[in-house]
Amino acid sequence: DTGVSQDPRHKITKRGQNVTFRCDPISEHNRLYWYRQTLGQGPEFLTYFQNEAQLEKSRLLSDRFSAERPKGSFSTLEIQRTEQGDSAMYLCASSLATDEQYFGPGTRLTVT
Amino acid sequence: QKEVEQNSGPLSVPEGAIASLNCTYSDRGSQSFFWYRQYSGKSPELIMSIYSNGDKEDGRFTAQLNKASQYVSLLIRDSQPSDSATYLCAVNVLEFTGGGADGLTFGKGTHLIIQP
Numbered sequence: 001d002t003g004v005s006q007d008p009r010h011k012i013t014k015r016g017q018n019v020t021f022r023c024d025p026i027s028e029h030n031r032l033y034w035y036r037q038t039l040g041q042g043p044e045f046l047t048y049f050q051n052e053a054q055l056e057k058s059r060l061l062s063d064r065f066s067a068e069r070p071k072g073s074f075s076t077l078e079i080q081r082t083e084q085g086d087s088a089m090y091l092c093a094s095s096l097a098t099d100e101q102y103f104g105p106g107t108r109l110t111v112t
Numbered sequence: 113q114k115e116v117e118q119n120s121g122p123l124s125v126p127e128g129a130i131a132s133l134n135c136t137y138s139d140r141g142s143q144s145f146f147w148y149r150q151y152s153g154k155s156p157e158l159i160m161s162i163y164s165n166g167d168k169e170d171g172r173f174t175a176q177l178n179k180a181s182q183y184v185s186l187l188i189r190d191s192q193p194s195d196s197a198t199y200l201c202a203v204n205v206l207e208f209t210g211g212g213a214d215g216l217t218f219g220k221g222t223h224l225i226i227q228p
Contacts, residue, residue, distance in 0.1 A: 033216075040120075040220065042200050042218030042219050043218050046215075047215075056215060089155075091156070100146070100158055101146075101158070103156050103157070104155060
C-alpha cells in the first residue's frame with residue numbers, strides 16, 4: 001500500500017506566474033484534502049473532496065486558487081498570479097471510512 | 113471560529129522520562145481528535161486518534177481526552193531522542209450530514225526536545 005504522493009516536491013516561481021501541483025491519494029481513499037503550512041504554524045485547511053465532489057472550501061482559498069479532482073482519483077491545485085505570500089508548504093492528505101487523514105510529503109513553493 | 117491552542121515550547125525532557133503534551137480546543141462540537149508528529153522539513157505523520165473521553169494507549173503513546181474541559185493530551189513514555197519533533201494537535205467537527213471527515217483544525221504545535 002503506497003502512501004500519498006505529491007509532485008513536484010519543490011517549486012520555485014516568479015511572482016505573477018501560475019503553478020499547478022498534483023496529489024495522488026492512497027489507493028481506494030475517497031476523501032482528499034489540501035492544506036497549506038507556513039513556518040511555525042500548523043497546517044491550514046484549504047479544501048476537501050469526497051470522490052470528485054468538492055465539498056468544502058476555506059475562506060483562505062482565494063479566487064486565485066482552484067482545485068480539481070476529476071474522476072475521483074488524483075487532484076490538482078492551481079495557483080494563478082502567484083504572490084510572495086503564497087510561499088508555503090502545500091500538503092495533501094487522504095482518508096477512507098475513518099477520518100484519520102494521512103499526509104503526503106508536501107510541495108514546497110517559493111515565490112520570488 | 114474553531115481554535116486549537118498548544119504551548120509552542122520548546123519542551124525539554126530527559127531521555128527515558130515521560131513527555132506530556134497538552135492541547136485545548138474551543139469548539140464544543142469537536143468530535144475527533146488527533147496527534148501528529150512532524151520532523152523538521154517533513155510532513156505531519158499521524159500517531160494517535162481519539163474519539164471518546166478517557167485514555168487510549170498505543171505502545172509508548174497515550175492520548176487522553178476530556179470533552180467537558182475541552183482538553184486533549186499526549187503522553188510519551190520512555191522518551192527517546194528520536195521522539196524529538198514538533199507535535200501537532202488537530203480536531204475535527206463533523207458538519208456534513210453525509211458523515212466522513214471535514215478539514216482538520218490544527219494547533220501551532222509543541223516543539224519537543226529529548227535530551228540524551
